[in-house]
Structure formats: structure tokens, C-alpha cells
Amino acid sequence: MTAAADRTPTAPRRPPFAGWLGTTNDVTKTFLAAGRIEGLINMAGGLPAPETYPAEALAAIARRVIAEHPQDALGYGPIEGLPELRDALAARLGGPDLSLTRDNILVTTSGMQGLDLLGKVLVDEGALIAAQAPTYLGALDAWRPRRPRYRALRVDRPDFDAVAGLTGARFGYAVPNFSNPTGRLVPMPVRRKLAEAALATGTWLVEDNPYGGLQFDGEALPRLIDIAAGAPPVAAPGAAYEGPVIYMGTLSKEIAPGLRIGCMVAAPEMIAALTMAKQGSDLCTSGVTQRIALAAIEDGLIERLQPELTALYRARRDALCAALAEHLGTWFTFEVPVGGMFVWVVARDPRIDTDRLLNAALEAGVCIAPSSVFDASGEDRSAFRINFTLNPPERLEEGVRRLAGAVRRLAGA
Amino acid sequence: MTAAADRTPTAPRRPPFAGWLGTTNDVTKTFLAAGRIEGLINMAGGLPAPETYPAEALAAIARRVIAEHPQDALGYGPIEGLPELRDALAARLGGPDLSLTRDNILVTTSGMQGLDLLGKVLVDEGALIAAQAPTYLGALDAWRPRRPRYRALRVDRPDFDAVAGLTGARFGYAVPNFSNPTGRLVPMPVRRKLAEAALATGTWLVEDNPYGGLQFDGEALPRLIDIAAGAPPVAAPGAAYEGPVIYMGTLSKEIAPGLRIGCMVAAPEMIAALTMAKQGSDLCTSGVTQRIALAAIEDGLIERLQPELTALYRARRDALCAALAEHLGTWFTFEVPVGGMFVWVVARDPRIDTDRLLNAALEAGVCIAPSSVFDASGEDRSAFRINFTLNPPERLEEGVRRLAGAVRRLAGA
Numbered sequence: 001m002t003a004a005a006d007r008t009p010t011a012p013r014r015p016p017f018a019g020w021l022g023t024t025n026d027v028t029k030t031f032l033a034a035g036r037i038e039g040l041i042n043m044a045g046g047l048p049a050p051e052t053y054p055a056e057a058l059a060a061i062a063r064r065v066i067a068e069h070p071q072d073a074l075g076y077g078p079i080e081g082l083p084e085l086r087d088a089l090a091a092r093l094g095g096p097d098l099s100l101t102r103d104n105i106l107v108t109t110s111g112m113q114g115l116d117l118l119g120k121v122l123v124d125e126g127a128l129i130a131a132q133a134p135t136y137l138g139a140l141d142a143w144r145p146r147r148p149r150y151r152a153l154r155v156d157r158p159d160f161d162a163v164a165g166l167t168g169a170r171f172g173y174a175v176p177n178f179s180n181p182t183g184r185l186v187p188m189p190v191r192r193k194l195a196e197a198a199l200a201t202g203t204w205l206v207e208d209n210p211y212g213g214l215q216f217d218g219e220a221l222p223r224l225i226d227i228a229a230g231a232p233p234v235a236a237p238g239a240a241y242e243g244p245v246i247y248m249g250t251l252s253k254e255i256a257p258g259l260r261i262g263c264m265v266a267a268p269e270m271i272a273a274l275t276m277a278k279q280g281s282d283l284c285t286s287g288v289t290q291r292i293a294l295a296a297i298e299d300g301l302i303e304r305l306q307p308e309l310t311a312l313y314r315a316r317r318d319a320l321c322a323a324l325a326e327h328l329g330t331w332f333t334f335e336v337p338v339g340g341m342f343v344w345v346v347a348r349d350p351r352i353d354t355d356r357l358l359n360a361a362l363e364a365g366v367c368i369a370p371s372s373v374f375d376a377s378g379e380d381r382s383a384f385r386i387n388f389t390l391n392p393p394e395r396l397e398e399g400v401r402r403l404a405g406a407v408r409r410l411a412g413a
Numbered sequence: 414m415t416a417a418a419d420r421t422p423t424a425p426r427r428p429p430f431a432g433w434l435g436t437t438n439d440v441t442k443t444f445l446a447a448g449r450i451e452g453l454i455n456m457a458g459g460l461p462a463p464e465t466y467p468a469e470a471l472a473a474i475a476r477r478v479i480a481e482h483p484q485d486a487l488g489y490g491p492i493e494g495l496p497e498l499r500d501a502l503a504a505r506l507g508g509p510d511l512s513l514t515r516d517n518i519l520v521t522t523s524g525m526q527g528l529d530l531l532g533k534v535l536v537d538e539g540a541l542i543a544a545q546a547p548t549y550l551g552a553l554d555a556w557r558p559r560r561p562r563y564r565a566l567r568v569d570r571p572d573f574d575a576v577a578g579l580t581g582a583r584f585g586y587a588v589p590n591f592s593n594p595t596g597r598l599v600p601m602p603v604r605r606k607l608a609e610a611a612l613a614t615g616t617w618l619v620e621d622n623p624y625g626g627l628q629f630d631g632e633a634l635p636r637l638i639d640i641a642a643g644a645p646p647v648a649a650p651g652a653a654y655e656g657p658v659i660y661m662g663t664l665s666k667e668i669a670p671g672l673r674i675g676c677m678v679a680a681p682e683m684i685a686a687l688t689m690a691k692q693g694s695d696l697c698t699s700g701v702t703q704r705i706a707l708a709a710i711e712d713g714l715i716e717r718l719q720p721e722l723t724a725l726y727r728a729r730r731d732a733l734c735a736a737l738a739e740h741l742g743t744w745f746t747f748e749v750p751v752g753g754m755f756v757w758v759v760a761r762d763p764r765i766d767t768d769r770l771l772n773a774a775l776e777a778g779v780c781i782a783p784s785s786v787f788d789a790s791g792e793d794r795s796a797f798r799i800n801f802t803l804n805p806p807e808r809l810e811e812g813v814r815r816l817a818g819a820v821r822r823l824a825g826a
Contacts, residue, residue, distance in 0.1 A: 012615030014657070015583045017686055018537050018559075047489060055483035062701065063476035070468035074669035076460060109522055109673070110695045120558045124431050125538065141693035145533045146431075170428045202425030244427070256487035258700035260522070273430055276437055280554035281694065282523045286702050287671035288475065 020145045027373045030358065034367045041399035044367040046180070046210075046253075046341050047390040049316075052309050053256045057301060058292060065291035073287040079275050081107025081263075081285060085294045089263050092297065093249065095223075097230035101240045103268040106275060109285045111210055111250035111262035113278075115142035118206060118246070120277040121270075122170040123148045130169035134374035134383075136180040136208065139173060150376035155190050156182075162190075162197035171204035171246070172197075176224060178211040178340025181374045181385035185338055188221055195227035198244040204270070206246045213254045213306060215339035216314040223247065225265065242267045251293055253341070254302045254309070261285065261293040313341070319393035320386065323400035331407055346383040352410070353381045360406035366399045433558045440786045443771065447780045454812035457780040459593070459623075459666075459754050460803040462729075465722050466669045470714060471705060478704035486700040492688050494520025494676075494698060498707045502676050505710065506662065508636075510643035514653045516681040519688060522698045524623055524663035524675035526691075528555035531619060531659070533690040534683075535583040536561045543582035547787035547796075549593040549621065552586060563789035568603050569595075575603075575610035584617035584659070585610075589637060591624040591753025594787045594798035598751055601634055608640035611657040617683070619659045626667045626719060628752035629727040636660065638678065655680045664706055666754070667715045667722070674698065674706040726754070732806035733799065736813035744820055759796040765823070766794045773819035779812045 034040060066073045072082055080086060085107055090100040108114040115138065123129065123146035131139065133152035153165045153172060166172045174194060176186040186194075198205035207224040222230075225245040235241065247265040264274060278284075296302070320343060321336050331352065334345045345368075347354065354370035361368055371383040388396060444457060479486045485495055493499065498520055503513040521527040528551065536542065536559035544552065546565035566578045566585060579585045587607060589599040599607075611618035620637040635643075638658040648654065660678040677687060691697075709715070733756060734749050744765065747758045760767065767783035774781055784796040799816075801809060 012613065014615050014682075015535065015617060017534055018540075021534060021686055021689060045489070050484055050488055053483055053487040055479055055487060058487065058701075059476045059479035062479055063472045066468055066472035066475055070466050071463055072671075074466040074468060074471065074671035075463055076458070076665075076670045109699075112696045113694065116694050121430055121434060122428065127431075138693070138696070144693060145690065200425065202427050204428065252489075257489045258485075258487035260695060260697070260699040269427075273434055276434060277558065280551070280557060281526060281529050282673060283525045283551070284673075286522075286673040286699060288471075288705070289699050289701055292701070 018145065020147055023144060027355065027358065027370060030362070031367070034362055037362065037365070039365055040362070041366045041395060041402065042390060043386045043396070043399050044369040045387060045390065047387065048253060048257065049312060049389055052305065052312065054301060054305060057299075058256065058296065061292050061295045061299070062288070065295050066288060069291050073291045075287060077284045077287045077290065079279050079284050080271065081105065082287065082290045082294065085290050088294055088297050093247065093263075093265055095226045095229070097234060098226055098241060099235055099237055099239055100265060101238070103240045103271060104265050106264040106266070106271050106278065107285050107290060108262040108264055108278070109282055110260040111208070111248055111252065112138055112142060113281065114248045114262050114264045115139050117264075117274045117277045117281065118171065119143040119146040119148070120281075121273040122204065128169045129171060129173060130165050130203075131173040131376065132175060132179060133376075134181055134371060134380065135173065135376060136175060137369070137373045139208070140376060152376070155186055155194070156184070160190065160193065162193040163200055166197045166201045166203040166205065169203050171206055173206045173208065174224065175208045176221070177209055178214065178337055178342070180211070180340075181342055181369065181371070182344040183337030183340050183342045184335065184344070185221065191221060191224055191227055195224045195245065196231070198224075199228055199231055202244060204244055204246055206248065208248045210250045210253050211340040213302070214310060214313060214341065216310055216317065217338040240268050241265070246270060251296070254305065255293070255296055259289045259293055261289055313389050316388045316391070316393060316396060317343070320388040320396045320400070323397040324386070327400050327404040328407065331411070341387050341389045342385050343388065344383060344385055350382065354384045355381050357384065357406060357410060360410050361403055364402040364406040366402040366406070368403065431558065433560055436557060440768065440771065440783060443775070444780070447775055450775065450778070452778055453775070454779045454808060454815065455803060456799045456809070456812050457782040458803065459800060461666060461670065462725060462802055465718065465725065467714060467718060470712075471669065471709065474705050474708045474712070475701070478708050479701060482704050486704045488700060490697045490700045490703065492692050492697050493684065494518065495700065495703050495707065498703050501707055501710050506660065506676075506678055508639045508642070510647060511639055511654060512648055512650055512652055513678060514651070516653045516684060517678050519677040519679070519684050519691065520698050520703060521675040521677055521691070522695055523673040524621070524661055524665065525551055525555060526694065527661045527675050527677045528552050528621075530677075530687045530690045530694065531584065532556040532559040532561070533694075534686040535617065541582045542584060542586060543578050543616075544586040544789065545588060545592060546789075547594055547784060547793065548586065548789060549588060550782070550786045552621070553789060565789070568599055568607070569597070573603065573606065575606040576613055579610045579614045579616040579618065582616055584619055586619045586621065587637065588621045589634070590622055591627065591750055591755070593624070593753075594755055594782065594784070595757040596750030596753050596755045597748065597757070598634065604634060604637055604640055608637045608658065609644070612641055612644055615657060617657055617659055619661065621661045623663045623666050624753040626715070627723060627726060627754065629723055629730060630751040653681050654678070659683060664709070667718065668706070668709055672702045672706055674702055726802050729801040729804070729806060729809060730756070733801040733809045733813070736810040737799075740813050740817040741820065744824070754800055754802045755798050756801065757796060757798055763795065767797045768794050770797065770819060770823060773823050774816055777815040777819040779815040779819070781816065
């Protein structure tokens with residue numbers, strides 16, 4: 001986006017927009033426009049299955065909490081979040097080695113706000129972010145107005161050097177559970193490398209964990225923050241966590257995105273800086289949605305929903321992977337993810353350009369997320385991310401059929 | 414805030430925080446700490462009277478809208494806001510000369526988010542903002558991470574030159590209705606000057622109007638956006654507004670801040686840019702609070718509440734002004750505001766330093782907002798802002814008594 005052109009021959013010119021707006025990528029605009037295509041099968045976003053939203057339970061909770069806590073729900077609250085919610089999150093997110101207090105917790109207006117606040121407090125123009133590559137598109141969007149430089153953390157490579165990766169960066173960024181976009185579970189040795197490198201270098205290490213609650217097979221691995229907190233010297237019981245890992249969670253995937261409730265766990269000095277930034281972002285998160293979130297946690301809603309949610313998503317993952325193998329196996333390869341919302345589909349033929357595939361796919365009535373949007377340089381056109389949580393199995397298969405048609409058309413062209 | 418010191422003798426140093434965090438003013442931190450003082454009378458903030466929150470009505474609305482619109486309320490929504498809410502706001506905020514369509518409306522997560530988004534889309538480091546001086550503290554907070562320069566728009570001076578004021582700025586910023594912090598109603602000739610200067614220079618002109626609904630005496634004046642839209646050539650009926658005024662509203666003062674629902678009205682090119690920025694700020698505003706806001710507007714809740722709200726606040730304004738005249742008249746002067754939430758109290762003696770007064774006031778158990786926080790340079794220590802909406806009359810009087818004690822102590826020192 002550049003300075004607006006004159007609107008009429010006599011109208012004066014508008015001032016220029018901020019420079020970063022000229023750097024946004026066109027695929028994002030394509031996504032925005034795609035929402036208006038009639039009958040489109042959307043397999044691009046990270047959307048939960050809407051039929052899983054516990055609408056009745058949340059409607060009843062909403063009525064109750066506004067009536068019982070009008071002051072908290074309807075007034076201005078503390079910037080950091082309601083004390084009771086911060087306490088509940090500290091209790092919920094702590095671990096055997098991880099002692100958390102209220103001072104370790106910031107309630108955010110969505111996980112995305114957490115990413116925005118990180119950029120605000122840690123990035124000056126040209127500062128370095130070391131991000132697991134490929135990287136979550138939304139994180140790149142959140143940080144773009146700060147104009148950072150990027151270093152790619154290639155955690156999948158056997159020779160990955162985490163200390164070299166984090167040295168000199170303002171922070172490292174990783175999605176260890178079902179990495180966005182690849183859907184991969186970062187294995188234990190790499191987690192240890194990352195946590196130890198954060199401890200050794202002092203660099204902040206952001207662990208973004210929106211999908212941790214969506215594991216379908218196998219056992220959950222320890223979080224980076226657990227590993228870092230477990231390294232000696234272990235903190236005294238009851239003390240606030242002071243380490244370098246900044247953990248981010250959200251209720252969007254486990255309850256409902258419409259609450260826009262996220263949370264950050266970090267050392268108190270980082271929470272204090274993020275709080276200064278949040279003050280200028282929205283003053284405080286809605287008390288209505290904070291009180292709903294607190295009641296939902298206290299009522300055990302997440303635990304009640306989880307078995308059904310993971311069963312539903314496991315079945316959809318299986319349906320998508322079967323369809324991908326059947327219809328796209330000739331051109332693409334993929335790993336079956338053990339959790340999350342996405343399959344990462346990599347072209348076998350280096351001549352396949354997934355930006356071009358997106359356009360052909362949209363014409364065929366299906367939307368996927370090409371690898372370029374997950375690459376800070378915008379250059380990777382060798383893969384795409386495809387979602388399996390939003391659509392039922394038959395629609396997933398129809399989407400993959402349409403996609404296969406688009407690939408055939410491109411390959412024949 | 415600077416780079417964190419080593420936490421233990423052997424711990425590595427953390428990366429530096431972003432530079433702007435070192436520029437935040439200490440008074441803001443004093444405010445944050447003041448919230449914890451037992452028995453403090455808070456006359457600093459812009460808080461509504463909590464007893465006016467329509468808790469029962471909103472509790473019922475919340476239950477109903479989540480049950481009836483689970484998809485809208487609980488899912489991810491469009492970045493720009495729910496279409497029905499945008500349409501309702503376009504209808505509500507249009508005027509005889511101001512034709513608005515959905516494309517003119519962005520729903521924001523609080524008015525503060527609107528200010529943050531403005532900074533993101535219009536400010537590069539060192540860019541110029543022309544702000545009505547003194548300026549709303551929260552706006553300075555919102556723009557600080559973008560590191561702008563400021564030009565003061567002294568709209569109260571008879572020789573105020575609006576064209577010179579706006580020329581070369583990325584945008585102008587004004588609070589014409591009960592200006593924050595001065596509580597003044599910007600008079601009609603100055604409104605015309607500002608609107609005409611925006612049209613003549615092409616500079617965006619931000620009209621922040623959180624208090625427009627809180628007028629106690631006299632008739633409402635036309636908004637800047639009405640004046641600008643009424644200038645020839647008048648837009649065709651049904652066309653989107655394309656002018657330079659960016660109007661900002663909020664439901665925080667007229668319904669309840671806990672909803673965190675604000676809105677921006679602007680030319681579609683500006684709404685598109687703000688939408689790109691909002692995507693990286695929180696993806697979308699909570700569907701729960703958007704749906705509640707829409708139902709509250711449709712149910713006429715604002716109109717039902719307004720007579721009681723303005724009567725209550727008028728009585729409190731009168732009580733505060735009587736107490737100020739009685740207890741502080743020797744040292745300070747003020748004008749009685751015809752609306753809003755604040756009285757601006759100016760020292761008669763230039764040796765009075767209101768930053769020092771804040772500290773003395775806190776010791777006496779009352780909090781006010783000194784003029785330094787409303788000055789981009791932080792230098793003005795000649796006045797303070799005092800709120801009359803939060804506290805009942807007897808508490809307002811007690812607060813002013815405490816303040817008078819603090820002044821006497823300072824004057825004697």
C-alpha cells in the first residue's frame with residue numbers, strides 16, 4: 001500500500017502511509033478476498049470446527065458472570081488482567097518444576113495480541129528475530145510494523161545449532177507443538193537444545209503453544225518452559241518464574257476463538273514491559289470475556305470438551321491424509337501430524353510453484369496457504385499448509401479433489 | 414525501562430528492550446502503583462460511575478446473543494467487524510450530509526485500539542503528528558512505540574492557524590467534545606477552521622469523540638466529520654464517505670467499558686489500511702462483545718440510559734466545581750465544563766508544580782492527573798485534570814478537601 005493517489009483532479013494529496021504497509025504480501029490480500037468467493041472450501045485458515053463451540057454452556061456462563069460480577073465484567077480492569085483469572089492461569093499453567101505467581105501472567109486480547117506486544121517491547125527497526133522456519137504467518141503479520149530482520153531457526157536439521165541461532169537475537173520464536181505451518185512435533189532433543197540455548201545466551205525464547213491441547217496420538221512432550229525451569233538452579237517453591245522462556249497460550253482452539261482470550265507467561269520484568277505496551281494497545285482486555293474464560297476454566301469446560309474435540313479432529317486428520325495420499329500423492333509428499341490443525345504438503349517436483357497453485361486452487365473453489373506466507377523472505381514456493389479441523393470429512397475430500405484438479409491444470413500448462 | 418540487569422552473578426544478560434520503553438513517563442507508573450493504595454480517592458482516571466452499568470440488561474443480552482448467534486459470537490469474525498454491526502454503526506453515525514456505508518466502518522477492540530492502529534498505519538519513526546494540546550494521555554501512550562514527533566495545535570488561541578498546523582503532518586488529532594484533558598467544547602469557528610484545513614491540505618484529521626454523548630448543558634455542535642462532509646462537492650447519496658476526517662467513537666462511556674468496543678469511521682482506503690494493521694493486532698474483535706454491542710444498540714439501550722447518566726454526571730460536576738471553588742479557589746482557577754468527565758484546574762501561581770502536587774496528593778489519599786502527562790514534551794506542570802464521574806458528591810468533596818490539604822502542605826514547604 002502506498003501513498004493514496006489523488007481522488008479527484010483537485011483534491012490535495014494525502015500524507016503517506018507508514019512504510020511497512022508497502023511490504024505486506026499479496027497472498028494475504030488474496031486470502032482476505034477469498035472469503036467472498038461463493039461455495040469456496042476454505043482449507044487455508046486455522047479455524048476450529050464451529051459445531052464444537054459450547055454455545056449453550058457459554059451463554060449460561062455469560063449471563064451468570066455479568067450478573068454476579070458486573071464490576072469486573074463491565075468496568076475497566078487492570079491492564080494485566082483480572083487477578084482471579086491470572087491466579088487461575090498461574091495454577092493451570094505451572095508444573096512440577098515451574099512455579100508461577102500472578103506476576104508471571106499477562107492476560108491478552110487473543111494470542112495475536114501477545115505477538116503484537118512482543119514486537120512492541122523487543123523490536124526496534126532492524127532488530128533481529130530468530131524464528132523457527134517456516135514461521136507462523138500471523139507472527140510475521142504482527143511484527144511487520146516493527147520492521148525486524150529475521151534469522152531462520154532450522155530446527156528440523158540434524159546440525160541445528162540453537163546457541164548460534166539465538167545469539168544476538170532480541171528473541172527466538174518457536175511453536176514446538178504441531179508447529180505452524182508444518183504440524184510437526186518438535187522432538188525432545190531439539191526442545192532441550194532450544195531451552196538450554198536460551199539459558200546459556202540469555203536470549204528470550206518465545207514458546208507459542210496454541211495447539212498443545214490438540215494432540216491425537218502419543219504422549220505430550222515437556223514444554224520449553226518446563227525444561228528451562230527444571231534446569232538448575234531450580235527456583236524456590238512459591239517464587240515467581242524468572243527464566244528466559246516466554247510461554248503463550250490461548251483459549252481459541254480449546255474453547256472458542258470469539259472470546260479472544262490469550263495469555264503470556266514470563267518473568268515479571270517481561271510482564272511489566274508487556275503491560276506498558278498493552279496499556280497503549282487496548283488498556284485492558286474485556287472483563288466480559290475474561291470473566292467468561294475464568295468461569296469456563298473453573299467449571300472444567302476445557303477438560304469436558306477435549307475428548308470429543310480430539311476424536312473429531314483425529315477423524316478429520318485421517319480423512320484429509322487419506323484424500324491427500326489418494327489424489328495428490330503423485331506430486332506431493334507429507335507427514336501425518338500427531339496433533340494440531342494442519343498438514344504440511346511438500347512438492348516432489350521443484351518446479352511446482354505453490355503461489356501459482358493458490359490462484360489455480362481458488363479458481364477451482366478451494367483455498368490453501370502457500371509456503372511463501374510462512375517465509376519471512378516470501379520466497380519459499382515449494383509447499384502448502386492445509387487445514388483439517390474446519391470441514392467434515394466429505395468436504396475435506398471434495399476440497400482435495402478440487403485441489404488435484406488445479407494441480408493437473410497447472411502441471412499440464 | 415532499560416536492559417535488564419543480571420539477575421544472578423552468573424546469569425547471561427537479556428537482550429535490550431525496544432528503545433521507546435525508555436521514554437515512558439514516570440507519572441504513568443505512579444498511576445499504576447496508585448491503584449494499590451488503600452482508601453485512595455481516585456479522581457485521576459476517566460472512569461464511568463460503575464452503578465450506571467446496565468448489568469441486568471447486558472446479562473440477558475449476552476445469554477441471548479450467544480445462544481442465537483453462536484457462530485458470530487464464538488468464531489473468528491471478519492477483521493473489520495461483523496457486517497451487521499458495521500451496518501448499524503454506519504446508520505447510527507451518518508448524518509444529513511454524511512453518507513456512510515459498511516466500507517466506512519472498522520470495529521475496534523476499544524477506542525484505544527483505534528489510536529494504536531492509527532499510529533501503525535500513519536507513523537514512521539520521526540513522522541509528525543499535529544495534536545490538539547494538551548493531548549489525551551492515552552493517545553500519547555498509543556503512539557509512543559512509533560516514536561513520532563509532535564506539533565501542538567493550540568486551538569484555544571485566537572490566532573490559531575489550522576492550515577499551518579496540519580501542513581506536513583501525517584495526521585491531526587482533536588477531541589472537539591469536552592477535550593481530554595481540558596473538558597472544553599471546541600467552539601464552532603475553530604471546528605470550521607479544522608475541517609476546512611483538513612480539506613485544503615489533504616491531511617488526515619482524527620476526531621476522537623468518546624464524550625459526545627455526555628453533554629449536560631446546551632446544544633451539541635456539529636462534528637468535524639459532518640462539517641467536512643457538508644463542504645462542496647457533497648457526495649452522492651449512498652456513496653461511501655471519502656473525506657479526510659477519521660472519526661472515532663466508543664461504547665465505553667455510554668454503555669460500559671468492559672465491552673471494549675470502539676469504532677472508526679473513515680474513507681475506505683483508510684479503513685483498508687487500518688484493517689491490515691488490525692489483522693496483526695488481534696485478528697478480530699471478540700464476537701461475544703460485538704454481538705452484545707449490536708443488540709444493545711438495536712434495543713435502544715444507549716438512549717434509555719442517557720437521561721439518567723447525564724443527570725447523574727451533571728450533579729457530580731456541580732458538586733465537584735462547588736468543592737473546587739470553595740477549597741482550591743485561592744490557588745487555582747477552572748472553567749465549568751458543559752459535558753464530559755473532567756475539570757481542568759490551572760494554577761494561579763506559576764510556582765505550583767503539579768507533578769509535585771500529585772505526590773503530595775497521593776500521600777493525602779487522593780489521585781489527580783497532572784498536566785505533564787498530557788504534554789508530549791512532558792514539561793507542563795501548571796495544571797491538573799480531575800474527574801467527576803466516578804465518585805458520588807460527598808466523596809468528590811472529601812477528595813478535594815484532601816487535595817487542598819496537600820496544596821497547603823506544598824505551599825507551606
